[in-house]
Amino acid sequence: MKYLCLICAEKVMEQMTEAAAEQHFQEYTEFTDAIRTSGHYLGCNRLQPTNAAITVRVRNGKMSTTDGPYIETKEQLGGYYLIEARDLNEAIQVAARIPGARLGCVEVRPVAEDKQTLKALGFVDSETFR
Amino acid sequence: MALNGNDSKKVCEAIDAVYRSHSRHVFATLVRLLGDFDVAEEALYDAFKAALEKWPRDGIPVNPRAWLVSAGRFKVIDAIRCRVRFEPLPDYIEEQLAVDISDELDGEGIEDDRLRLIFTCCHPALPSDAQVALTLREVCGLTTEEIARAFLLAAPTLAQRIVRAKTKIRDARIPYLVPTPDMLPDRVDSVLRVVYLIFNEGYFASSGGSLTRPELSEEAIRLGRLLVELLPDPEALELLALMLLQESRRSARSLPSGDLVLLDDQDRSLRNKDYIAEGLILVEQALSLRQFGFYSLQAAIAAVHANASNAEATGCAEIAGLYDVLLSINPSPVIELNRAVAVAMRDDPLAGLALIDAILARGELTDYHLAHSTRADLYRRIGRITEARASYELAYNLSQLEPERLFLERRLLELQG
Numbered sequence: 375m376k377y378l379c380l381i382c383a384e385k386v387m388e389q390m391t392e393a394a395a396e397q398h399f400q401e402y403t404e405f406t407d408a409i410r411t412s413g414h415y416l417g418c419n420r421l422q423p424t425n426a427a428i429t430v431r432v433r434n435g436k437m438s439t440t441d442g443p444y445i446e447t448k449e450q451l452g453g454y455y456l457i458e459a460r461d462l463n464e465a466i467q468v469a470a471r472i473p474g475a476r477l478g479c480v481e482v483r484p485v486a487e488d489k490q491t492l493k494a495l496g497f498v499d500s501e502t503f504r
Numbered sequence: 505m506a507l508n509g510n511d512s513k514k515v516c517e518a519i520d521a522v523y524r525s526h527s528r529h530v531f532a533t534l535v536r537l538l539g540d541f542d543v544a545e546e547a548l549y550d551a552f553k554a555a556l557e558k559w560p561r562d563g564i565p566v567n568p569r570a571w572l573v574s575a576g577r578f579k580v581i582d583a584i585r586c587r588v589r590f591e592p593l594p595d596y597i598e599e600q601l602a603v604d605i606s607d608e609l610d611g612e613g614i615e616d617d618r619l620r621l622i623f624t625c626c627h628p629a630l631p632s633d634a635q636v637a638l639t640l641r642e643v644c645g646l647t648t649e650e651i652a653r654a655f656l657l658a659a660p661t662l663a664q665r666i667v668r669a670k671t672k673i674r675d676a677r678i679p680y681l682v683p684t685p686d687m688l689p690d691r692v693d694s695v696l697r698v699v700y701l702i703f704n705e706g707y708f709a710s711s712g713g714s715l716t717r718p719e720l721s722e723e724a725i726r727l728g729r730l731l732v733e734l735l736p737d738p739e740a741l742e743l744l745a746l747m748l749l750q751e752s753r754r755s756a757r758s759l760p761s762g763d764l765v766l767l768d769d770q771d772r773s774l775r776n777k778d779y780i781a782e783g784l785i786l787v788e789q790a791l792s793l794r795q796f797g798f799y800s801l802q803a804a805i806a807a808v809h810a811n812a813s814n815a816e817a818t819g820c821a822e823i824a825g826l827y828d829v830l831l832s833i834n835p836s837p838v839i840e841l842n843r844a845v846a847v848a849m850r851d852d853p854l855a856g857l858a859l860i861d862a863i864l865a866r867g868e869l870t871d872y873h874l875a876h877s878t879r880a881d882l883y884r885r886i887g888r889i890t891e892a893r894a895s896y897e898l899a900y901n902l903s904q905l906e907p908e909r910l911f912l913e914r915r916l917l918e919l920q921g
Binding site (some may be wrong): 413 | 542545546549550553583641647648649650659660662663666667
């Protein structure tokens, strides 16, 4: 099964001292290497801080935008890993090794893999539906 | 030498087969060698990953299990070297890794690892629901999501139960051992109880849309067989006999539509004859080995039911007698209720009703839907419709199982005119 691990922390790397940030980067390098080797890795990205965010809505065909993230909290979504794991407990184990888990928290969300979703997103193997 | 496509497909299939038959063995041994569930799970994962890389190239090793154990262990040593700066593993794991294991990989003693794993998962220091969850995940290899589905729980709830149990095992240093002979009887009780809980939740689901959850009963029977194979304990034999004889009735207990069928109306030709035959042999073996016990008596009762070719032929007197003995060694209101049913069949419904009313008058089983539905059924048999209706309604309101509620609803409609 696939799980999305969302990394949330109050203090993001942009706010760290240079030395602390450098060590944090190094930890991410090693963690990402490790899950690439173990085969858990599917994808990941770091996000720019929330002051770069803009929120978009469309109502009655009209678009409106507001500055900042949709949810205002102290903790910011700073990045994510998409992983493959046997089950939720294995995903939790991997998530616990993400360096950000020691600074903030990691939300583990199972990826929907029902037929309807897979079909809607164009992920279904074309052979099964031919 | 690289294998061609066809051969490498065969190797992948072989790895798949090894995973299905050996992954839990390898895990159990890794837990012993590494001293930690989570580290062992990572090692297991890494070992199979290494197999997928190496076996297509080098061929399948002579002893795949030993290969996987030592590959998993080496991966942990590697991992320690890589990440020691940020997440040093606990000291005891390094101590474990310093031990030379070359003598241990040839199968001697490895069988015991599964038993160690069962005893650790069913350790009395863990809450009962955690024992069940841990046993299903670590011993049977079910995923968290599968177990959550079977028990109608949200996956995060169950996942946390497992995390907490593992933390407890780690923090309390619960040993990974088969208990010493003086401790064994108590600890075996706790293991058998977990297996029986898993079976019962599969056989009499406590709530939900389906009467039974076969996947749980099957796992329980598989565990029962494993215990019989690994433990020279007559009670394990008795529990397996009980589960087989109960399970033999599964397809007769509900219609293809999912509707419930009462024991009296069950089509006995739908029973699983292999399970009955195996169960009967085990009951005889168990009864010849020792005196009546909690599981053997229930197995004996199930055996009387299984031997009968129809409802009339069922030995009510024998069953009532067995319940008397069972009640004397294991007093419980639910067993009293079952005995009341047997007495009602042997003598007459009024005798059964008197026994049930006595239980309810003590304030016991008043929230148990089966006490009220049994009472209702006995009143229905003697034509006292008002009392029957009142009890069916109580039962209906207490039941959380959809097929049962439908059945009770039908009974209420029948009694309306």
